[in-house]
Amino acid sequence: MKYTKATNYALHIMAYLVQQQGKDNLSLQPLASHMNISPTYLSKILTQLVKADLIQSTPGMNGGYSLRKSKDEISFYDVIQAIEGSGALFTCEMDESNDCHIERVMRDAEEKMVYHLKEKKIYEIL
Amino acid sequence: MKYTKATNYALHIMAYLVQQQGKDNLSLQPLASHMNISPTYLSKILTQLVKADLIQSTPGMNGGYSLRKSKDEISFYDVIQAIEGSGALFTCEMDESNDCHIERVMRDAEEKMVYHLKEKKIYEIL
DNA sequence: AAATTACGGACTGTATTTATCTATAATTAT
DNA sequence: ATAATTATAGATAAATACAGTCCGTAATTT
Numbered sequence: 001m002k003y004t005k006a007t008n009y010a011l012h013i014m015a016y017l018v019q020q021q022g023k024d025n026l027s028l029q030p031l032a033s034h035m036n037i038s039p040t041y042l043s044k045i046l047t048q049l050v051k052a053d054l055i056q057s058t059p060g061m062n063g064g065y066s067l068r069k070s071k072d073e074i075s076f077y078d079v080i081q082a083i084e085g086s087g088a089l090f091t092c093e094m095d096e097s098n099d100c101h102i103e104r105v106m107r108d109a110e111e112k113m114v115y116h117l118k119e120k121k122i123y124e125i126l
Numbered sequence: 127m128k129y130t131k132a133t134n135y136a137l138h139i140m141a142y143l144v145q146q147q148g149k150d151n152l153s154l155q156p157l158a159s160h161m162n163i164s165p166t167y168l169s170k171i172l173t174q175l176v177k178a179d180l181i182q183s184t185p186g187m188n189g190g191y192s193l194r195k196s197k198d199e200i201s202f203y204d205v206i207q208a209i210e211g212s213g214a215l216f217t218c219e220m221d222e223s224n225d226c227h228i229e230r231v232m233r234d235a236e237e238k239m240v241y242h243l244k245e246k247k248i249y250e251i252l
Numbered sequence: 253a254a255a256t257t258a259c260g261g262a263c264t265g266t267a268t269t270t271a272t273c274t275a276t277a278a279t280t281a282t
Numbered sequence: 283a284t285a286a287t288t289a290t291a292g293a294t295a296a297a298t299a300c301a302g303t304c305c306g307t308a309a310t311t312t
Binding site: 001002003004005007008009011012015035036076084087089090091092093094101102104105106108109110112113114115116117120125126 | 127128129130131133134135137138141161162202210213215216217218219220227228230231232234235236238239240241242243246251252
């Protein structure tokens, strides 16, 4: 089990966008070269961030991407969830009458991690 | 990102072995039917648990599997690590001079989860 | 209308996971 | 010794997920 590469990218992208906040819209091409990812692939990731309402996109000339929320409202967890989805890391496969003790422990543990990721905002690392 | 099915099985297997502790060695076939997994696949998982020193195996008649450690020494984390390995969930891909702030946050968060999983012993859920 | 920009769908290659089959090795009972 | 019982290892295959590309479409501004 590992975080996907897309999550890796997404976190770095968001960090960059927070840093560049206030300046002109960043469009795909420049962002792609700065990040060293192919534009089309980057686009997929950005679209996911748009759908999660973390950034907004505007088409047309001088379009591009910019933050949607204030920077102190964007947590690590927000970004991760946008890419990885919101399902639990562990779900019991043996159907132990849908109240599996193992699952409960695993979820509690995950909660500890999630709590930390919700507290920590992206801007804090800049 | 999700825990593998094998981890799911491993936790249930260990819970069962802790429960059956003291009785005769459990051999592959009965264990497989109790768990509802194919014997050969189960065998792979058990071998990983053996290599992690959580259980021991004895071949020959009346052989099978049994715990290697006392039950209060077997944590959730021990079992998970035996299957998933010990690498971090997140490693920075952009080589930010090998001191990535994002990675540090991600590892701290993971640590919170791991701490909880190390504290929690399998026998506690029985 | 033209240029610039993002979005969406289809597709491909690769890696990982899940699983099976078969042959081999080790131990115990007869 | 031999046979029965048990675990282990390797090869393989199917299924899923991940990473990435290509290309056509839609929206906005000049």
